[in-house]
Amino acid sequence: MISEEKVALMTKAAIMEKNEREAFIVGKYFKKDYIVYHMLVVGACVLAALLMISAAVAVAFIENDPLHAQRFDWIGGAYLAAMGITIVLLVYIIITMVIYVRRYNNSMFIVKEYSTLLKKLDAYYDHNAPAKDAEEWVRYDEKQKKVRKIARRVRDND
Secondary structure, eight states, X not given: OOOHHHHHHHHHHHHHHHHOHHHHHHTTSOHHHHHHHHHHHHHHHHHHHHHHHHHHHHHHHHXXXXXXXXXXXXXXXXXXXXXXXXXXXXXXXXXXXXXXXXXXXXXXXXXXXXXXXXXXXXXXXXXXXXXXXXXXXXXXXXXXXHHHHHHHHHHHHO
């Protein structure tokens, strides 16, 4: 006999497997590793972009007024540019950390929900039992319901 509840659990699990692939990929990482990896990637990309922008501004400044460029305090300008780059980089890294902490937590919630579904589904199977016909499955299901009922009573009394 096919249990409607078991079919519903299997369907829900299959839908989660199909729709939440990214959550399962994220679930393979430790939280710190996942977040630090993405912070490093975003930090490297932002740093590269800021350095390219700084270089473009410096080249435009030199080409615009070469005489003024000779009298310009390049060390002071580089210091200001480095401070600006550092501040922007820190802001982007903090934003990245917040975003990826949320993504990781949401993914782990989905993975835990999926794990709970699998545990409920596993409760329907007796791995050591030999193959049964329909009548035996009905008796087995009734027996399992009684066992769960007794377990609930014991748990509630404790």
